[in-house]
Amino acid sequence: ERDGGETEAVGRGAHQAPETDGQTRLVSTDGLAGLQPGRIVTAKVVATEGVDLVAEPLEPLGCCEDEEAGG
Structure with missing residues (x-):
């Protein structure tokens, strides 16, 4: 958690290639509790920091687990 509850x-x-491109920072004031490694998240880029992107999730995390599991 960062300053301001983010x-x-x-x-x-x-x-973004892992060795050559920047990274994407996913930020949220609602928390990222449902986020797991390898999870695909629909997000909107809201800023850049050099070659890195800053994005906010567009859907609540954990909302689509049934769809991803095929059910």
Whole structure:
């Protein structure tokens, strides 16, 4: 958790190579409790920091687990 109650996680977009491109910081004031490693999150880029992106989730985390599991 950062100043102002903002929670963040670090990952990358499908277009970002792990060794050569920047990363994407997912930030939320609602928390990221439902986030798991490897989870695909629909997000909106709200800022840049050099080559890195800052994004906010567009859907509540954990909302689509049944769909991902095929049910």
